[in-house]
Amino acid sequence: MRVAILGVGTVGEQVAKILIQNQKLITARSGKEITPVIGVVKNLNKKRDIGIPLTDDMDAVLKRDDIDVYVELMGGVDYPYRIISEILKRKKAVVTANKALLAYHRYELQNIAQDTPFGFEASVAGGIPIIKTLREGLSANHISSVKGIMNGTSNYILTSMMQGGASFERALKSAQELGYAEADPTFDVGGFDAAHKLLILSSIAYGVYGKPEDILIEGIESITKEDIFFAQDFEYIIKLLAIAKKVDDKVELRVHPALVAKDKMIAKVDGVMNGISVVGDAVGETMFYGPGAGGSATASAVISDLIDIARDVKSPMFGYKIPLELTPLELLAQDEIRTKYYFRLTVDDKMGVLAKITNIMSENNLSIDSFLQKPKLKGDENGVTLFFTTHTSLELDVKRVIEILTKQEFVKEKPFMIRIEG
Ligand SMILES: NC(=O)c1ccc[n+]([C@@H]2O[C@H](COP(=O)([O-])OP(=O)(O)OC[C@H]3O[C@@H](n4cnc5c(N)ncnc54)[C@H](OP(=O)(O)O)[C@@H]3O)[C@@H](O)[C@H]2O)c1
Known part of the structure; x- marks a missing residue:
């Protein structure tokens, strides 16, 4: 051949x-x-x-x-x-x-x-044979979720921030020096590369159509040391996750930084490695780990396709000989996403501010799960930083709360939010 x-x-x-x-x-x-x-x-x-x-x-x-x-x-x-x-x-x-x-x-x-x-x-995921796994190995299953770390550059940066205490800028510089990040890192740290991979996997898992502009994509550029400290205090790790999930008769696709419980397998995927969890109704949870990029690991996957062609092994491109349903599954609207949320707020250090914030949250259906205020540091003139997590909430309500809080005089910086995944 x-x-x-x-x-x-x-x-x-x-x-x-x-x-x-x-x-x-x-x-x-x-x-x-x-x-x-x-x-x-x-x-x-x-x-x-x-x-x-x-x-x-x-x-x-x-x-x-x-x-x-x-x-x-x-x-x-x-x-x-x-x-x-x-x-x-x-x-x-x-x-x-x-x-x-x-x-x-x-x-x-x-x-x-x-x-x-x-x-x-x-x-997708360089050396991890995730396409064949989904299309062939797990073809008997209804897939309830495909969730994972699909961009090694962002994972390296987040790992450096978590383990070495580096700022985002310093971790990015080190990734660039080691050849893990491009001179223009937007594609990786902005979540776009992971989104491309998620769209490919979701075509196999769910037969859904969708382009990058149809799905929620957020990067890791705004993660600060404070977020890392909070995560550690509350037994979380921050990861850039790509998530495809079946929700009733729709499919939710999103890429964003997420707080992941420390004891989850995905939280242990560090450095430039990739890790993908697939949950199927028959098999339960399966987990795939390996190098997501690099010339040799990626070539290994390219050659496996060449070997299939030489063997005359033919699989339908996305795993469906006939269309999955008469009406393809639809993408869930971004505002309909439901998950738990983490908020970081920098506000005036004044009496009554906390009550105003909790009022705004509860008036907009957000119920607070935990709250933390770090002691104010000397020279910290720009107010005080508060951290909240919520119970499961609707994305639309969260967006509204952020919009309302941003307009309040006592709020010093635009509130920052990270979704919590397990
Ligand atoms: N690198 C990875 O770890 C990795 C992992 C997974 C997937 N991928 C994907 O694999 C593909 C290749 O990535 P890569 O990292 O190998 O890229 P690369 O190092 O930039 O190599 C690209 C090659 O394509 C050649 N080329 C570019 N435009 C061309 C044109 N118009 N006509 C002829 N040749 C052209 C370049 O020629 P010159 O050498 O003369 O410039 C170079 O040899 C990309 O789609 C990438 O997303 C890469």
């Missing part, structure tokens, strides 16, 4: 290397030799040592008749969408690790692909 690698960077280079290094084993497992015959790059002058011929002539490679599978590892959305559509229309198999592309165009690509193999195991 002859393979062209479109994009020979961090992942593409490793795909070529592992295909060559593990050739005997891969041939034995797939029943065919899988040979990387050409790689396409943008800049031919870059120094690389990968042992396959390279070109910058994409059109020439797309026109070749001797390629059986194209592996897209360039990144981006519009350009790879155009290229992959062209390849699939010619009935040639495709493998990609491109979650951004799939977050926007997975159903169009499914329509174009029809029975032509299209592998995307590497697009």
